Amino acid sequence: MSQTVLICDDAVFMRTMVGDILQQAGYEVVGEAETGVQAVERYKQLRPDLVTMDIVMPDMGGIDAVREICKFDPAARILMCSAMGQQALVVEALQAGAKDFVVKPFQPSRVLEAVQRVLG
């Protein structure tokens, strides 16, 4: 059975792109979230094998969402998606419980490498 992914990003563009990359690589995208609050809710509901998490989102940012998810499930596997210039935030996200990160602009190969590392 293919591994399941929850994609969290406030941009449809990014969700579509990440979704396509992962689906083509055989992962199953079981849900999407466009705010931190939704991300936490959907995680609890879907229990995906992997979460990709944007940092800047409305409602609740990605880092707080990581904290909430890890509180609920310390074993959660979360991959941060950050933009350039957000390195300090990435560090904070890793401290909050995220397992790894990729930096936008995405290259499919890098995204997949990171996903494999996290699911390792």
Added chain:
Amino acid sequence: MSTAFPQYAQLFLSESREHLSAINHSLLALEHAGRGESASGVASVEEAIAVVFRSVHTIKGMSATMGFAAIAELSHELESLLDRLRRGELRITQSVTDVLFACADALERGVEDSVAGRADAIDTSAVLARLRHFGQATVEAEHAPVAQGGAQGGAQVGAQVDDDVVSLAADADAGTAVEGAPPSHSSDVRQRSVRVEARRLDTLMDLVGELVIARGRLQELSARSGDETLAETVTRASRVIGALRDEIMTSRLVPVWQVFDRFPRFVRDAARSAGKTIDLTVTGKEIELDRSMLDEVGDPIVHLLRNAIDHGIETPAERAAAGKPPAGRLLLSAERDRATVVIRVSDDGRGIDRERVLRAAKDAGLVDAARTELTDEEVARLVARAGFSTAQEVTGMSGRGVGVDAVHTRVRALGGSVEIRSVVGRGTTVTLRLPLTLAMQRAILARVSDERYAIPTTHVRETIEVQPQAVTMLRGREVLMHRDDVLPVIRLRRVMGLPATLPGGELEQAVVIELAEKRAVLVVDDLLGQQEIVVKQVDQIRDGLRCFSGATILGDGAPALILDVGSLS
């Protein structure tokens, strides 16, 4: 287009446009706040900045992914400036909002050019220079006591993409500062949704239109055959076709904010160049219209807004002299009324001066020279008339007529109607009434001689039977007393150039048509019932056929013309 991901170009474009619209919206609120006015529609300055920041950030990420370097660079620099605003290192002044608006414009152009494959045409150097100069100048001028060097550091990092650089610049609260920002227009609905190209939706609509025509035909044939099993099957299939049509129509509905959201910015710019202060209120943004219809009404609304700004609303000085608040009020609203959408543009400006319109109309020979007064409707019609605007230049209202006429023509072609109400010194309200969709309408079929005509139910109040002797003459026109109202009688036979009389004083079939507030009785030879029609736009309606808005194919395969009720009066 030079991008590694052409398949995402349309998505990039539409989402970028959404964000640019949000940016413009929030910048307007910021500008208001900068002037000490209450920021309309946005809870706070912080929130407005957060929204702009987040949208710029998203555009940055998307454009970098698409490989649109110029946009990515500009949005990155812009983000740095916004970051400083967010930290309170920079105050919001007019010059700041001006730069922000210029950036928004440059981003918009950049996005459009990039997707259109004109990346070479993008030149952001001027606005970048402004942005950078701005940043430095203010740092020096203010000697801001920020030892962390936050913003400047941020500006220097990220231009190159480097995962390994851990900059001291980025601030930990970048994620938390946007909390409490309003959710974007999109909501949960996107969950479990697929994107479909607009073209496919159009094709679907066409196909279901053909299906509806075939259904009509099938129903007719089955009724004629008298075969019960067939009739049952046809009924079942008809129901499914109806449901299919409803689903497809619903899938094509888009909220009007997709078009309305660019108006605040437009109004701001137009008001500024006209030297006027204008508060725009927009309501009913969530009302939904067919996508193709929405595309079509954008321009007419722009016309109406521009008219209100240029000709309706007075300058602050004139307003003060008239005892009005200095800022003119402009209202754009949308609401749903049965199967139509009503869009209003209303201002509290000088209104239309009837005396002048009357005089100009007399000069142009458009009304009887003996007339001393014009009704509201006549004023509206005169102002809307092509060619009348030249006469109006005398009245100092040049431009108004042309615009309104263009609006009239366009809206009527869409099967809608226009109404103008105006009170001198108090303002003008223009009301557009539009069907929900362009492609399909309900219509009453009427017969005159051997021809059948479709009358859109949007404009039909009721169907009636007329006693020939109840029709009387009033001032040389046929009228009918109906429900305590005196309604003019229009005979479709006469409109079609046929002899008006039918043999022998029998009951005549008629519909009460309604256009805005105006009603009339339209007498036909026979009423054939109501049905769904698929509107086929007729490319060039010949001059003699002014009274038709399009054509349709009936159940038996024969074509019928669709009456443009607005042109009948």
